[in-house]
Amino acid sequence: MNTAPRDALEFPESDRGFLEPHLPPQDSSAPQLDLPFTTLTFATSLDSSLALSPGARTVLSGPQSKAMTHYLRSRHDGIIIGVGTAVADDPGLNCRITGVGGYGQPGLNGQPRPVVIDPTARWEFSDDSKLFQLCREGRSRPPWIITAVEKPNAEKQALLESYGGRFISVKMIRTHTGRHQIDWPELLVTLRSNGLRSVMIEGGGHVIKSLLSPQYMSLLDSVIVTIAPTWLGEGGVVVSPDRRFDDDGNAISAARLKNVRWYPFGEDVVLCGQIKLSD
Ligand SMILES: NC(=O)c1ccc[n+]([C@@H]2O[C@H](COP(=O)([O-])OP(=O)(O)OC[C@H]3O[C@@H](n4cnc5c(N)ncnc54)[C@H](O)[C@@H]3O)[C@@H](O)[C@H]2O)c1
Numbered sequence: 001m002n003t004a005p006r007d008a009l010e011f012p013e014s015d016r017g018f019l020e021p022h023l024p025p026q027d028s029s030a031p032q033l034d035l036p037f038t039t040l041t042f043a044t045s046l047d048s049s050l051a052l053s054p055g056a057r058t059v060l061s062g063p064q065s066k067a068m069t070h071y072l073r074s075r076h077d078g079i080i081i082g083v084g085t086a087v088a089d090d091p092g093l094n095c096r097i098t099g100v101g102g103y104g105q106p107g108l109n110g111q112p113r114p115v116v117i118d119p120t121a122r123w124e125f126s127d128d129s130k131l132f133q134l135c136r137e138g139r140s141r142p143p144w145i146i147t148a149v150e151k152p153n154a155e156k157q158a159l160l161e162s163y164g165g166r167f168i169s170v171k172m173i174r175t176h177t178g179r180h181q182i183d184w185p186e187l188l189v190t191l192r193s194n195g196l197r198s199v200m201i202e203g204g205g206h207v208i209k210s211l212l213s214p215q216y217m218s219l220l221d222s223v224i225v226t227i228a229p230t231w232l233g234e235g236g237v238v239v240s241p242d243r244r245f246d247d248d249g250n251a252i253s254a255a256r257l258k259n260v261r262w263y264p265f266g267e268d269v270v271l272c273g274q275i276k277l278s279d
């Protein structure tokens, strides 16, 4: 067994049980589906902010819930973020729990595939990006970048492919505000057909908002939210889906969870549930 690096995290067995009903099945005889098991998971402040501003990497999770997030990463085949998060955070998107590949074990077992949604292929990654440093150290899988660009920049493509990553071009529509909108079912089917049986979606704000729209929320099998005891204040990246109205034009809640469980975790609380679909 290799020695785990100093930044390895511990997530004790005794803390794992409560998460089990909210995670993809581990049973290899579970039925093979067209869609991956899909978990929405993020950390939020008391004023529903993910970060102090769109470009700011902001620590919300305490040490125990951070380790929990890394355990979640070990339990999913893929981890999806938007390019805004890739640019703001220079994330590692790997799993640092002791005992997974690169953290005390050879190989990449337990390491999720990073998937970045980047419609215009604007992420200026380089050899210095954290993700690629981790790939070189054998501590992360190379990313897949989902884009609407048919022929991404050749140099970027060569760099990505030199690590074993790739661009995956998909069709995206433009909304009335000019934003790209991915076809989530199509993306999830594509990821499943490329071998990902489960994915966790970490954010940021735009990704989460689009998944909480009436059109797409039924794709979510599980929702796991860490709530930190802090207010980030005005100007943060807020998780707030579009307003919904009933047939009479009255405002109704945009989305709600069912089968809810709360678990105190250090100074944070972790909320697990499933999207309640209208009857
Ligand atoms: N607290 C947390 O758990 C957490 C998690 C992730 C990110 N963050 C923070 O969130 C911030 C970034 O959030 P954001 O909202 O600015 O960026 P984002 O990560 O949601 O990325 C936005 C971009 O991704 C693409 N995109 C997103 N949804 C899409 C869709 N449905 N279809 C097509 N393209 C889509 C678009 O190019 C869009 O401009 C950062 O500050 C980051 O630190 C926090």
Ligand SMILES: Nc1nc(=O)c(N)c(NC[C@H](O)[C@H](O)[C@H](O)COP(=O)(O)O)[nH]1
Residues within 6 Å of the ligand: 042, 043, 057, 058, 059, 060, 061, 065, 066, 069, 081, 085, 089, 090, 091, 092, 093, 094, 202, 203, 226
């Ligand atoms: N659970 C959680 N708590 C936080 O306080 C926080 N800021 C994030 N943010 C998630 C987002 O996807 C980040 O980009 C990655 O957390 C980057 O972190 P890594 O380098 O991969 O460890 N997630």
